[in-house]
Amino acid sequence: MHYHFRSMEQFEEMAATGQLLEWAIVFGRGYGTPRAPVEEALAAGQDMVFDIDWQGHQQVRQALPDDVVSLFVLPPSLEELERRLTSRASDHPDEIARRMAAARDEISHWHEFDHVVVNKDLDRAIFEARAILTAGRLKTRRQTGLEEFVGTFGA
Template identity: 55%
Template structure:
Protein backbone atom coordinates (compact mmCIF):
# COMPACT_ATOMS: atom_id res chain seq x y z
CA UNK A 1 0.00 0.00 0.00
CA UNK A 2 1.39 3.37 -0.98
CA UNK A 3 1.14 6.55 1.01
CA UNK A 4 -1.56 9.01 0.06
CA UNK A 5 -0.37 12.12 -1.77
CA UNK A 6 0.57 14.88 0.62
CA UNK A 7 -2.02 17.28 -0.80
CA UNK A 8 -4.83 14.91 0.25
CA UNK A 9 -3.58 14.33 3.78
CA UNK A 10 -5.48 15.97 6.62
CA UNK A 11 -3.53 18.91 7.97
CA UNK A 12 -3.13 19.34 11.70
CA UNK A 13 -5.22 22.30 12.89
CA UNK A 14 -3.27 25.41 13.79
CA UNK A 15 -2.90 25.92 17.54
CA UNK A 16 -2.76 29.62 18.27
CA UNK A 17 -1.29 31.05 21.44
CA UNK A 18 -3.78 32.60 23.81
CA UNK A 19 -3.82 34.79 26.86
CA UNK A 20 -4.67 33.05 30.12
CA UNK A 21 -7.92 33.74 31.91
CA UNK A 22 -8.82 34.34 35.56
CA UNK A 23 -11.49 31.89 36.69
CA UNK A 24 -13.44 32.94 39.77
CA UNK A 25 -15.56 30.39 41.64
CA UNK A 26 -17.86 31.64 44.39
CA UNK A 27 -20.70 30.08 46.35
CA UNK A 28 -22.19 29.87 49.81
CA UNK A 29 -20.42 27.36 52.03
CA UNK A 30 -21.66 23.85 51.27
CA UNK A 31 -22.72 24.45 47.66
CA UNK A 32 -19.78 22.46 46.27
CA UNK A 33 -17.32 25.14 45.17
CA UNK A 34 -14.21 23.62 46.75
CA UNK A 35 -14.99 20.14 45.40
CA UNK A 36 -15.47 21.54 41.90
CA UNK A 37 -12.22 23.49 42.20
CA UNK A 38 -10.31 20.32 43.12
CA UNK A 39 -11.85 18.46 40.19
CA UNK A 40 -10.81 21.23 37.82
CA UNK A 41 -7.21 21.03 39.04
CA UNK A 42 -7.19 17.26 38.43
CA UNK A 43 -8.82 17.70 35.01
CA UNK A 44 -6.28 20.24 33.74
CA UNK A 45 -2.78 20.18 35.31
CA UNK A 46 -1.99 23.50 33.56
CA UNK A 47 -4.68 25.25 35.57
CA UNK A 48 -2.93 26.86 38.53
CA UNK A 49 -4.55 27.72 41.84
CA UNK A 50 -3.96 31.26 43.03
CA UNK A 51 -1.62 31.12 46.04
CA UNK A 52 -2.81 33.71 48.55
CA UNK A 53 -0.64 36.13 50.48
CA UNK A 54 -1.15 36.53 54.23
CA UNK A 55 0.25 38.29 57.26
CA UNK A 56 -0.36 35.37 59.61
CA UNK A 57 2.58 33.29 60.76
CA UNK A 58 3.36 30.05 58.87
CA UNK A 59 2.00 26.89 60.43
CA UNK A 60 4.13 23.73 60.72
CA UNK A 61 4.77 22.31 57.26
CA UNK A 62 3.71 25.42 55.35
CA UNK A 63 6.20 26.80 52.80
CA UNK A 64 6.49 30.34 51.45
CA UNK A 65 5.21 30.49 47.87
CA UNK A 66 3.66 27.02 48.06
CA UNK A 67 0.87 27.24 50.62
CA UNK A 68 0.92 31.03 51.07
CA UNK A 69 3.08 34.04 50.36
CA UNK A 70 3.95 35.16 53.89
CA UNK A 71 4.45 38.89 54.57
CA UNK A 72 4.60 41.14 57.58
CA UNK A 73 1.92 43.82 57.87
CA UNK A 74 4.12 46.57 56.47
CA UNK A 75 5.11 44.51 53.43
CA UNK A 76 1.52 43.51 52.76
CA UNK A 77 0.28 47.11 52.99
CA UNK A 78 3.06 48.22 50.63
CA UNK A 79 1.94 45.66 48.03
CA UNK A 80 -1.65 46.88 48.30
CA UNK A 81 -0.59 50.52 47.89
CA UNK A 82 1.53 49.62 44.85
CA UNK A 83 -1.37 47.79 43.17
CA UNK A 84 0.26 44.42 43.77
CA UNK A 85 -2.89 42.75 45.11
CA UNK A 86 -5.88 41.84 42.96
CA UNK A 87 -8.04 41.53 46.07
CA UNK A 88 -7.49 41.57 49.79
CA UNK A 89 -9.38 41.49 53.08
CA UNK A 90 -8.74 41.50 56.81
CA UNK A 91 -9.81 38.37 58.70
CA UNK A 92 -9.42 38.17 62.49
CA UNK A 93 -6.58 40.68 62.56
CA UNK A 94 -4.60 39.27 59.64
CA UNK A 95 -4.65 40.26 55.99
CA UNK A 96 -5.20 37.87 53.08
CA UNK A 97 -5.00 38.64 49.37
CA UNK A 98 -4.25 37.49 45.83
CA UNK A 99 -0.88 38.72 44.51
CA UNK A 100 -1.01 40.20 41.02
CA UNK A 101 2.48 39.36 39.67
CA UNK A 102 2.16 35.51 39.58
CA UNK A 103 -1.23 35.81 37.88
CA UNK A 104 0.14 38.14 35.18
CA UNK A 105 3.05 35.76 34.57
CA UNK A 106 0.66 32.82 34.14
CA UNK A 107 -1.56 34.83 31.78
CA UNK A 108 1.41 35.74 29.57
CA UNK A 109 2.23 32.02 29.27
CA UNK A 110 -1.34 31.16 28.29
CA UNK A 111 -2.11 29.47 31.60
CA UNK A 112 -5.29 30.01 33.59
CA UNK A 113 -5.56 30.89 37.27
CA UNK A 114 -8.34 29.63 39.54
CA UNK A 115 -9.64 31.78 42.40
CA UNK A 116 -11.75 30.22 45.16
CA UNK A 117 -13.06 33.47 46.69
CA UNK A 118 -16.24 34.96 48.12
CA UNK A 119 -18.32 37.60 46.31
CA UNK A 120 -16.29 40.45 47.81
CA UNK A 121 -13.00 39.00 46.57
CA UNK A 122 -14.57 38.32 43.19
CA UNK A 123 -15.82 41.89 42.97
CA UNK A 124 -12.34 43.28 43.67
CA UNK A 125 -10.74 41.06 41.02
CA UNK A 126 -13.35 42.04 38.43
CA UNK A 127 -12.68 45.71 39.20
CA UNK A 128 -8.89 45.30 39.00
CA UNK A 129 -6.60 46.05 36.05
CA UNK A 130 -7.01 42.42 34.95
CA UNK A 131 -10.81 42.50 35.10
CA UNK A 132 -11.34 42.05 31.37
CA UNK A 133 -9.76 38.58 31.59
CA UNK A 134 -12.07 37.39 34.37
CA UNK A 135 -14.59 34.59 33.92
CA UNK A 136 -16.79 34.39 37.02
CA UNK A 137 -19.01 31.47 38.01
CA UNK A 138 -21.40 31.36 40.96
CA UNK A 139 -22.48 27.98 42.32
CA UNK A 140 -25.97 27.72 43.80
CA UNK A 141 -27.39 24.86 45.88
CA UNK A 142 -30.56 23.17 44.60
CA UNK A 143 -32.37 24.24 47.78
CA UNK A 144 -31.65 25.78 51.18
CA UNK A 145 -32.65 22.53 52.86
CA UNK A 146 -30.08 20.66 50.77
CA UNK A 147 -27.45 23.28 51.58
CA UNK A 148 -27.99 22.74 55.31
CA UNK A 149 -28.00 18.97 54.85
CA UNK A 150 -24.60 19.13 53.13
CA UNK A 151 -23.13 21.31 55.86
CA UNK A 152 -24.33 18.94 58.57
CA UNK A 153 -23.19 15.94 56.55
CA UNK A 154 -19.59 17.10 56.64
CA UNK A 155 -19.42 16.39 60.36
CA UNK A 156 -16.76 19.10 60.73
CA UNK A 157 -18.62 22.00 62.33
CA UNK A 158 -20.58 22.59 65.51
CA UNK A 159 -24.29 23.47 65.30
CA UNK A 160 -23.36 27.07 66.13
CA UNK A 161 -20.88 27.27 63.23
CA UNK A 162 -23.41 25.71 60.85
CA UNK A 163 -26.04 28.23 61.95
CA UNK A 164 -23.56 31.04 61.24
CA UNK A 165 -22.77 29.67 57.78
CA UNK A 166 -26.46 29.36 56.96
CA UNK A 167 -27.10 32.92 58.08
CA UNK A 168 -24.25 34.17 55.89
CA UNK A 169 -25.39 32.17 52.86
CA UNK A 170 -28.40 34.41 52.25
CA UNK A 171 -26.17 37.46 51.75
CA UNK A 172 -23.78 35.50 49.54
CA UNK A 173 -26.57 34.17 47.33
CA UNK A 174 -27.93 37.72 46.88
CA UNK A 175 -24.87 38.51 44.71
CA UNK A 176 -25.54 35.79 42.10
CA UNK A 177 -26.44 38.30 39.38
CA UNK A 178 -22.94 39.85 39.45
CA UNK A 179 -21.45 36.72 37.87
CA UNK A 180 -20.99 35.76 34.22
CA UNK A 181 -22.36 32.25 34.76
CA UNK A 182 -24.56 30.68 37.43
CA UNK A 183 -24.74 26.91 37.92
CA UNK A 184 -27.20 25.08 40.15
CA UNK A 185 -25.26 22.21 41.69
CA UNK A 186 -28.03 19.64 41.89
CA UNK A 187 -25.72 16.89 40.60
CA UNK A 188 -21.96 17.21 41.09
CA UNK A 189 -20.91 15.27 37.98
CA UNK A 190 -23.32 17.15 35.71
CA UNK A 191 -22.30 20.51 37.20
CA UNK A 192 -18.64 19.68 36.64
CA UNK A 193 -19.31 18.89 32.98
CA UNK A 194 -21.11 22.23 32.54
CA UNK A 195 -18.23 24.03 34.23
CA UNK A 196 -15.69 22.39 31.90
CA UNK A 197 -17.81 23.48 28.93
CA UNK A 198 -17.73 27.09 30.13
CA UNK A 199 -13.95 27.05 30.44
CA UNK A 200 -13.44 25.39 27.05
CA UNK A 201 -15.60 28.01 25.34
CA UNK A 202 -14.05 30.98 27.16
CA UNK A 203 -10.55 29.84 26.20
CA UNK A 204 -11.51 30.16 22.53
CA UNK A 205 -12.88 33.70 22.69
CA UNK A 206 -11.51 35.90 19.92
CA UNK A 207 -10.12 38.52 22.30
CA UNK A 208 -8.10 35.87 24.18
CA UNK A 209 -6.13 34.88 21.07
CA UNK A 210 -3.63 37.71 20.44
CA UNK A 211 -2.10 35.91 17.44
CA UNK A 212 -5.40 35.55 15.62
CA UNK A 213 -5.09 38.78 13.59
CA UNK A 214 -1.67 37.78 12.26
CA UNK A 215 -3.00 34.31 11.42
CA UNK A 216 -5.90 35.75 9.40
CA UNK A 217 -3.56 38.15 7.60
CA UNK A 218 -1.51 35.12 6.61
CA UNK A 219 -4.62 33.47 5.22
CA UNK A 220 -5.36 36.59 3.19
CA UNK A 221 -1.83 36.59 1.79
CA UNK A 222 -2.46 33.02 0.61
CA UNK A 223 -5.54 34.25 -1.26
CA UNK A 224 -3.34 36.82 -2.94
CA UNK A 225 -0.73 34.22 -3.84
CA UNK A 226 1.95 35.64 -1.54
CA UNK A 227 2.10 32.58 0.69
CA UNK A 228 2.22 29.92 -2.04
CA UNK A 229 5.37 28.38 -3.44
Template identity: 50%
Template sequence: MSHTSERGRRGLMLLISSPSGAGKTSMSRRLVADHAELELSVSATTRAPRPGEENGREYHFVTRESFDEMIAADAFLEWANVHEHRYGSPRGPVMAALDAGRDVLFDIDWQGAGQISQRAPSDVVRVFILPPSMAELSRRLHARAQDAEDVIQRRLGRAYDEIAQWGTYDYVIVNEDYDRAYADLAHIYHAERLKRARNGWLAPFVQGLLDERL
Protein backbone atom coordinates in the same frame (compact mmCIF):
# COMPACT_ATOMS: atom_id res chain seq x y z
CA MET B 1 3.08 22.77 18.09
CA SER B 2 -0.56 23.87 17.95
CA HIS B 3 -1.40 27.45 17.12
CA THR B 4 -3.08 27.94 20.50
CA SER B 5 0.12 27.03 22.35
CA GLU B 6 2.15 29.66 20.55
CA ARG B 7 2.80 33.08 22.02
CA GLY B 8 -0.22 35.25 21.35
CA ARG B 9 -2.93 33.72 23.53
CA ARG B 10 -3.77 35.67 26.69
CA GLY B 11 -4.78 33.70 29.75
CA LEU B 12 -7.93 34.29 31.77
CA MET B 13 -8.87 34.57 35.43
CA LEU B 14 -11.65 32.14 36.36
CA LEU B 15 -13.40 33.46 39.49
CA ILE B 16 -15.54 30.82 41.22
CA SER B 17 -17.78 31.73 44.16
CA SER B 18 -20.51 30.04 46.18
CA PRO B 19 -21.88 29.85 49.69
CA SER B 20 -19.98 27.42 51.89
CA GLY B 21 -21.03 23.86 51.15
CA ALA B 22 -22.30 24.45 47.60
CA GLY B 23 -19.30 22.79 45.94
CA LYS B 24 -16.97 25.63 44.94
CA THR B 25 -13.78 24.23 46.44
CA SER B 26 -14.19 20.62 45.31
CA MET B 27 -15.02 21.66 41.74
CA SER B 28 -12.17 24.18 41.66
CA ARG B 29 -9.60 21.61 42.75
CA ARG B 30 -10.90 19.07 40.23
CA LEU B 31 -10.80 21.56 37.37
CA VAL B 32 -7.18 22.48 38.16
CA ALA B 33 -6.22 18.79 38.42
CA ASP B 34 -7.82 18.07 35.04
CA HIS B 35 -6.21 20.97 33.13
CA ALA B 36 -2.44 21.42 32.98
CA GLU B 37 -2.82 24.96 31.62
CA LEU B 38 -4.84 26.07 34.67
CA GLU B 39 -3.30 26.96 38.02
CA LEU B 40 -4.80 27.91 41.37
CA SER B 41 -4.12 31.39 42.67
CA VAL B 42 -2.20 31.27 45.96
CA SER B 43 -3.20 34.06 48.33
CA ALA B 44 -0.99 35.91 50.76
CA THR B 45 -2.07 35.96 54.41
CA THR B 46 -0.91 37.39 57.70
CA ARG B 47 -2.13 34.40 59.71
CA ALA B 48 0.28 31.74 60.91
CA PRO B 49 0.57 28.42 59.04
CA ARG B 50 -1.57 25.59 60.34
CA PRO B 51 -0.14 22.08 60.83
CA GLY B 52 0.66 20.52 57.45
CA GLU B 53 0.52 23.80 55.51
CA GLU B 54 3.52 24.87 53.42
CA ASN B 55 4.50 28.38 52.45
CA GLY B 56 3.71 28.92 48.77
CA ARG B 57 1.36 25.94 48.54
CA GLU B 58 -1.73 26.76 50.62
CA TYR B 59 -0.75 30.41 51.15
CA HIS B 60 2.13 32.83 51.00
CA PHE B 61 2.60 33.50 54.72
CA VAL B 62 3.80 37.07 55.29
CA THR B 63 4.08 39.49 58.19
CA ARG B 64 1.55 42.25 58.75
CA GLU B 65 4.28 44.76 57.86
CA SER B 66 5.02 43.02 54.56
CA PHE B 67 1.31 42.84 53.75
CA ASP B 68 0.91 46.58 54.42
CA GLU B 69 3.88 47.30 52.15
CA MET B 70 2.23 45.26 49.39
CA ILE B 71 -0.99 47.24 49.81
CA ALA B 72 0.95 50.50 49.56
CA ALA B 73 2.67 49.23 46.41
CA ASP B 74 -0.69 48.26 44.82
CA ALA B 75 0.57 44.68 44.66
CA PHE B 76 -2.82 43.01 45.19
CA LEU B 77 -5.66 42.33 42.78
CA GLU B 78 -7.88 42.17 45.87
CA TRP B 79 -7.46 41.98 49.62
CA ALA B 80 -9.62 41.90 52.74
CA ASN B 81 -9.58 41.65 56.53
CA VAL B 82 -11.01 38.31 57.66
CA HIS B 83 -11.21 37.35 61.35
CA GLU B 84 -8.37 39.66 62.44
CA HIS B 85 -6.09 38.53 59.63
CA ARG B 86 -5.53 39.84 56.13
CA TYR B 87 -5.78 37.89 52.90
CA GLY B 88 -4.96 39.05 49.40
CA SER B 89 -4.30 37.89 45.82
CA PRO B 90 -0.84 39.03 44.65
CA ARG B 91 -1.05 40.79 41.30
CA GLY B 92 2.42 40.03 39.88
CA PRO B 93 2.32 36.21 39.58
CA VAL B 94 -1.23 36.28 38.17
CA MET B 95 -0.56 38.88 35.48
CA ALA B 96 2.68 37.11 34.52
CA ALA B 97 0.72 33.87 34.08
CA LEU B 98 -1.90 35.59 31.91
CA ASP B 99 0.79 37.24 29.77
CA ALA B 100 2.33 33.80 29.23
CA GLY B 101 -1.00 32.34 28.09
CA ARG B 102 -1.76 30.45 31.31
CA ASP B 103 -5.05 30.58 33.16
CA VAL B 104 -5.55 31.22 36.88
CA LEU B 105 -8.46 30.01 38.99
CA PHE B 106 -9.64 31.88 42.08
CA ASP B 107 -11.68 30.10 44.77
CA ILE B 108 -13.03 33.40 46.09
CA ASP B 109 -15.92 35.17 47.79
CA TRP B 110 -18.14 37.67 46.02
CA GLN B 111 -16.40 40.72 47.48
CA GLY B 112 -13.00 39.59 46.19
CA ALA B 113 -14.49 38.65 42.83
CA GLY B 114 -15.94 42.14 42.58
CA GLN B 115 -12.60 43.80 43.31
CA ILE B 116 -10.79 41.74 40.68
CA SER B 117 -13.53 42.33 38.12
CA GLN B 118 -13.19 46.08 38.58
CA ARG B 119 -9.41 45.98 38.17
CA ALA B 120 -9.20 43.63 35.18
CA PRO B 121 -12.67 43.32 33.59
CA SER B 122 -11.50 41.94 30.24
CA ASP B 123 -9.50 39.13 31.86
CA VAL B 124 -12.14 37.65 34.17
CA VAL B 125 -14.81 34.98 33.86
CA ARG B 126 -17.16 34.84 36.86
CA VAL B 127 -19.01 31.64 37.83
CA PHE B 128 -21.36 31.31 40.80
CA ILE B 129 -22.30 27.90 42.21
CA LEU B 130 -25.77 27.59 43.78
CA PRO B 131 -27.16 24.78 45.95
CA PRO B 132 -30.42 23.19 44.76
CA SER B 133 -32.11 24.31 48.00
CA MET B 134 -31.23 25.79 51.38
CA ALA B 135 -32.27 22.54 53.04
CA GLU B 136 -29.76 20.65 50.89
CA LEU B 137 -27.07 23.21 51.69
CA SER B 138 -27.71 22.66 55.40
CA ARG B 139 -27.57 18.90 54.92
CA ARG B 140 -24.22 19.10 53.12
CA LEU B 141 -22.70 21.35 55.77
CA HIS B 142 -23.79 18.93 58.50
CA ALA B 143 -22.72 15.86 56.52
CA ARG B 144 -19.12 16.97 56.09
CA ALA B 145 -18.82 17.21 59.91
CA GLN B 146 -16.09 19.83 59.83
CA ASP B 147 -17.73 22.54 61.94
CA ALA B 148 -19.57 22.97 65.21
CA GLU B 149 -23.30 23.69 65.02
CA ASP B 150 -22.90 27.39 65.76
CA VAL B 151 -20.38 27.70 62.93
CA ILE B 152 -22.73 25.92 60.53
CA GLN B 153 -25.55 28.28 61.46
CA ARG B 154 -23.31 31.29 60.81
CA ARG B 155 -22.36 29.86 57.41
CA LEU B 156 -26.05 29.34 56.57
CA GLY B 157 -26.82 32.88 57.66
CA ARG B 158 -24.10 34.31 55.41
CA ALA B 159 -25.31 32.13 52.52
CA TYR B 160 -28.38 34.31 51.98
CA ASP B 161 -26.26 37.44 51.47
CA GLU B 162 -23.86 35.52 49.23
CA ILE B 163 -26.59 34.01 47.06
CA ALA B 164 -28.09 37.47 46.60
CA GLN B 165 -24.98 38.39 44.57
CA TRP B 166 -25.67 35.83 41.84
CA GLY B 167 -26.65 38.51 39.32
CA THR B 168 -23.13 39.97 39.24
CA TYR B 169 -21.70 36.77 37.70
CA ASP B 170 -21.36 35.75 34.05
CA TYR B 171 -22.50 32.15 34.61
CA VAL B 172 -24.55 30.45 37.31
CA ILE B 173 -24.52 26.69 37.93
CA VAL B 174 -26.98 24.88 40.21
CA ASN B 175 -25.06 22.04 41.85
CA GLU B 176 -27.80 19.46 42.19
CA ASP B 177 -25.76 16.65 40.62
CA TYR B 178 -22.03 17.11 41.22
CA ASP B 179 -20.75 15.44 38.03
CA ARG B 180 -23.20 17.33 35.84
CA ALA B 181 -22.36 20.63 37.54
CA TYR B 182 -18.65 19.96 37.12
CA ALA B 183 -19.16 19.18 33.43
CA ASP B 184 -20.97 22.51 33.02
CA LEU B 185 -18.06 24.31 34.70
CA ALA B 186 -15.54 22.58 32.42
CA HIS B 187 -17.59 23.50 29.33
CA ILE B 188 -17.66 27.16 30.42
CA TYR B 189 -13.89 27.15 30.91
CA HIS B 190 -13.24 25.52 27.53
CA ALA B 191 -15.51 27.97 25.70
CA GLU B 192 -13.98 31.01 27.37
CA ARG B 193 -10.49 29.88 26.36
CA LEU B 194 -11.61 29.95 22.73
CA LYS B 195 -12.89 33.53 22.74
CA ARG B 196 -11.48 35.50 19.84
CA ALA B 197 -10.34 38.39 22.04
CA ARG B 198 -8.09 36.07 24.07
CA ASN B 199 -6.38 34.52 21.07
CA GLY B 200 -4.13 37.10 19.47
CA TRP B 201 -2.58 34.45 17.23
CA LEU B 202 -5.83 34.19 15.26
CA ALA B 203 -5.50 37.44 13.26
CA PRO B 204 -2.13 36.58 11.64
CA PHE B 205 -3.23 32.96 11.21
CA VAL B 206 -6.39 34.01 9.37
CA GLN B 207 -4.41 36.50 7.28
CA GLY B 208 -2.12 33.65 6.33
CA LEU B 209 -5.10 31.65 5.18
CA LEU B 210 -6.35 34.58 3.12
CA ASP B 211 -2.92 35.04 1.57
CA GLU B 212 -2.80 31.41 0.43
CA ARG B 213 -3.72 31.15 -3.23
CA LEU B 214 -4.35 27.64 -4.48
Protein backbone atom coordinates in the same frame (compact mmCIF):
# COMPACT_ATOMS: atom_id res chain seq x y z
CA MET C 1 -3.10 26.29 45.62
CA HIS C 2 0.07 27.84 46.98
CA TYR C 3 0.09 30.00 50.07
CA HIS C 4 2.80 32.54 50.74
CA PHE C 5 2.69 33.86 54.27
CA ARG C 6 3.61 37.47 54.98
CA SER C 7 3.53 39.60 58.08
CA MET C 8 0.45 41.80 58.44
CA GLU C 9 2.64 44.82 57.81
CA GLN C 10 3.93 43.32 54.53
CA PHE C 11 0.39 42.39 53.53
CA GLU C 12 -0.94 45.88 54.20
CA GLU C 13 1.95 47.40 52.22
CA MET C 14 1.22 45.07 49.28
CA ALA C 15 -2.48 46.04 49.36
CA ALA C 16 -1.70 49.77 49.63
CA THR C 17 0.74 49.73 46.71
CA GLY C 18 -1.49 47.75 44.32
CA GLN C 19 0.56 44.56 44.43
CA LEU C 20 -2.56 42.50 45.21
CA LEU C 21 -5.19 41.80 42.58
CA GLU C 22 -7.80 41.16 45.25
CA TRP C 23 -7.58 41.14 49.01
CA ALA C 24 -9.52 41.19 52.25
CA ILE C 25 -8.91 41.11 55.96
CA VAL C 26 -11.04 38.40 57.57
CA PHE C 27 -11.00 37.79 61.33
CA GLY C 28 -7.77 39.76 61.63
CA ARG C 29 -5.94 37.85 58.89
CA GLY C 30 -5.06 39.14 55.45
CA TYR C 31 -5.93 37.12 52.36
CA GLY C 32 -5.09 38.15 48.82
CA THR C 33 -3.83 37.28 45.36
CA PRO C 34 -0.52 38.77 44.15
CA ARG C 35 -1.10 40.73 40.94
CA ALA C 36 2.18 40.11 39.07
CA PRO C 37 2.00 36.30 38.68
CA VAL C 38 -1.61 36.49 37.51
CA GLU C 39 -0.84 39.15 34.91
CA GLU C 40 2.20 37.17 33.72
CA ALA C 41 0.15 33.98 33.35
CA LEU C 42 -2.62 35.78 31.44
CA ALA C 43 -0.08 37.44 29.12
CA ALA C 44 1.34 33.98 28.40
CA GLY C 45 -2.13 32.74 27.42
CA GLN C 46 -2.74 30.73 30.57
CA ASP C 47 -6.04 30.69 32.42
CA MET C 48 -6.35 31.33 36.14
CA VAL C 49 -9.15 29.98 38.31
CA PHE C 50 -10.01 31.62 41.62
CA ASP C 51 -12.23 30.46 44.44
CA ILE C 52 -13.14 33.85 45.86
CA ASP C 53 -16.16 35.57 47.38
CA TRP C 54 -18.29 38.21 45.69
CA GLN C 55 -16.11 41.03 47.00
CA GLY C 56 -12.97 39.43 45.57
CA HIS C 57 -14.86 38.94 42.31
CA GLN C 58 -15.65 42.66 42.17
CA GLN C 59 -11.99 43.55 42.76
CA VAL C 60 -10.72 41.13 40.09
CA ARG C 61 -13.33 42.28 37.56
CA GLN C 62 -12.37 45.90 38.19
CA ALA C 63 -8.65 45.15 37.84
CA LEU C 64 -8.92 42.87 34.79
CA PRO C 65 -12.24 43.69 33.10
CA ASP C 66 -11.38 41.99 29.79
CA ASP C 67 -10.03 38.79 31.35
CA VAL C 68 -12.76 37.71 33.77
CA VAL C 69 -15.26 34.95 33.13
CA SER C 70 -17.19 34.68 36.36
CA LEU C 71 -19.16 31.72 37.63
CA PHE C 72 -21.35 31.57 40.72
CA VAL C 73 -22.12 28.13 42.16
CA LEU C 74 -25.48 27.85 43.89
CA PRO C 75 -26.59 25.02 46.15
CA PRO C 76 -29.81 23.27 45.10
CA SER C 77 -31.47 24.74 48.23
CA LEU C 78 -30.48 26.24 51.56
CA GLU C 79 -31.77 23.09 53.25
CA GLU C 80 -29.45 20.95 51.14
CA LEU C 81 -26.52 23.24 51.85
CA GLU C 82 -27.14 22.94 55.58
CA ARG C 83 -27.48 19.16 55.26
CA ARG C 84 -24.14 19.00 53.42
CA LEU C 85 -22.41 21.11 56.06
CA THR C 86 -23.91 19.06 58.88
CA SER C 87 -23.12 15.69 57.29
CA ARG C 88 -19.40 16.53 57.19
CA ALA C 89 -19.49 16.38 60.99
CA SER C 90 -16.42 18.61 61.14
CA ASP C 91 -17.98 21.86 62.34
CA HIS C 92 -19.65 22.90 65.57
CA PRO C 93 -23.34 23.88 65.18
CA ASP C 94 -22.39 27.52 65.84
CA GLU C 95 -19.92 27.38 62.95
CA ILE C 96 -22.56 25.86 60.68
CA ALA C 97 -24.97 28.66 61.63
CA ARG C 98 -22.26 31.23 60.84
CA ARG C 99 -21.56 29.57 57.49
CA MET C 100 -25.27 29.50 56.64
CA ALA C 101 -25.60 33.22 57.38
CA ALA C 102 -22.54 33.92 55.24
CA ALA C 103 -23.98 31.76 52.45
CA ARG C 104 -27.21 33.77 52.42
CA ASP C 105 -25.17 36.97 52.06
CA GLU C 106 -23.02 35.45 49.28
CA ILE C 107 -26.06 34.13 47.41
CA SER C 108 -27.60 37.61 47.34
CA HIS C 109 -24.83 38.58 44.88
CA TRP C 110 -25.43 35.80 42.31
CA HIS C 111 -26.68 38.27 39.69
CA GLU C 112 -23.30 40.06 39.58
CA PHE C 113 -21.69 37.03 37.89
CA ASP C 114 -21.64 36.12 34.19
CA HIS C 115 -22.79 32.55 34.74
CA VAL C 116 -24.55 30.49 37.41
CA VAL C 117 -24.33 26.74 37.99
CA VAL C 118 -26.63 24.96 40.43
CA ASN C 119 -24.68 22.22 42.18
CA LYS C 120 -27.50 19.68 42.40
CA ASP C 121 -25.42 16.90 40.84
CA LEU C 122 -21.62 17.24 41.19
CA ASP C 123 -20.74 15.61 37.85
CA ARG C 124 -23.23 17.83 36.02
CA ALA C 125 -21.99 20.96 37.82
CA ILE C 126 -18.38 20.14 36.87
CA PHE C 127 -19.42 19.56 33.23
CA GLU C 128 -21.25 22.91 33.15
CA ALA C 129 -18.35 24.79 34.79
CA ARG C 130 -15.88 23.32 32.28
CA ALA C 131 -18.16 24.29 29.40
CA ILE C 132 -18.31 27.88 30.65
CA LEU C 133 -14.53 28.07 31.10
CA THR C 134 -13.93 26.54 27.66
CA ALA C 135 -16.30 29.01 26.00
CA GLY C 136 -14.58 31.90 27.79
CA ARG C 137 -11.18 30.65 26.63
CA LEU C 138 -12.34 30.46 23.02
CA LYS C 139 -13.39 34.10 22.84
CA THR C 140 -11.44 35.78 20.09
CA ARG C 141 -9.75 38.32 22.38
CA ARG C 142 -8.63 35.57 24.80
CA GLN C 143 -6.80 33.47 22.20
CA THR C 144 -3.15 34.43 22.45
CA GLY C 145 -1.35 34.45 19.10
CA LEU C 146 -4.54 34.09 17.06
CA GLU C 147 -3.89 37.15 14.91
CA GLU C 148 -0.42 35.90 13.98
CA PHE C 149 -1.79 32.43 13.27
CA VAL C 150 -4.52 33.75 10.97
CA GLY C 151 -1.88 35.94 9.31
CA THR C 152 -0.12 32.80 8.09
CA PHE C 153 -3.17 32.14 5.89
CA GLY C 154 -2.35 35.24 3.86
CA ALA C 155 -5.76 36.71 4.59
